[in-house]
Amino acid sequence: xxxxxxxxxxxxxxxxxxxxxxxxxxxxxxxxxxxxxxxxxxxxxxxxxxxxxxxxxxxxxxxxxxxxxxxxxxxxxxxxxxxxxxxxxxxxxxxxxxxxxxxxxxxxxxxxxxxxxxxxxxxxxxxxxxxxxxxxxxxxxxxxxxxxxxxxxxxxxxxxxxxxxxxxx
Numbered sequence: 001x002x003x004x005x006x007x008x009x010x011x012x013x014x015x016x017x018x019x020x021x022x023x024x025x026x027x028x029x030x031x032x033x034x035x036x037x038x039x040x041x042x043x044x045x046x047x048x049x050x051x052x053x054x055x056x057x058x059x060x061x062x063x064x065x066x067x068x069x070x071x072x073x074x075x076x077x078x079x080x081x082x083x084x085x086x087x088x089x090x091x092x093x094x095x096x097x098x099x100x101x102x103x104x105x106x107x108x109x110x111x112x113x114x115x116x117x118x119x120x121x122x123x124x125x126x127x128x129x130x131x132x133x134x135x136x137x138x139x140x141x142x143x144x145x146x147x148x149x150x151x152x153x154x155x156x157x158x159x160x161x162x163x164x165x166x167x168x169x
Contacts, residue, residue, distance in 0.1 A: 001159070002027045004076050004108075005083040005151035007144045008093040009052040010041075011059075015096035017041040018065055019054050022148030023072055026083075026156050034152075035072070036145035038062040042100065052142040066101030076106050081165050083155045085128045085147065087112035113154045115168040120158045 003026040011017040018039050025032040038054070040062045049055050076082065084090035087110040098105045117123045117131045124130075128150060132139040137153045140146040155165070 002079045003081050003083050003155045004079040005148045007147035008090050009144050012045055012047045015092045016100040018093055018097050019059050020144040022144030024148040024152035026152050031152050034149050037068045039068050040064050065097040069103050079108050081111045082108050083111050083151045085113045085151050109169050111165045111168045113151050116158050120163045
């Protein structure tokens with residue numbers, strides 16, 4: 001089974017404003033590649049710098065989403081599931097960014113690691129730092145690479161314990 005954990009940071013309230021993406025691949029019962037890319041969003045206005053520390057100056061010279069996705073899509077296309085903490089957010093961002101850049105939205109179902117943590121370990125509250133603390137996973141919250149790696153680790157831990165990913169879509 002191949003899982004691809006994905007995490008977006010956004011610049012503003014609109015879902016097409018991805019300014020960073022983290023991706024971590026789980027295959028053959030281990031975490032493989034872990035990637036991070038900054039993305040130049042379609043607008044210069046940054047509302048969420050106070051959360052993730054990314055400003056326009058950090059991304060002004062970076063590629064837009066379409067160019068970044070052209071590099072990442074091959075990693076995602078053969079995945080069984082995408083993992084994300086609060087998957088409705090990351091799914092919405094992925095859909096908006098793909099649509100806005102004229103790319104196809106991958107037909108891979110999302111597994112929400114919030115739902116997975118609740119089902120597998122009865123963790124509450126289930127914010128990413130809470131789940132990571134419970135499972136002793138290192139985390140630099142709101143760093144897209146670290147968040148994606150944490151989601152991959154949550155997914156791998158659940159798989160190793162026999163939890164069904166499909167139950168948490």
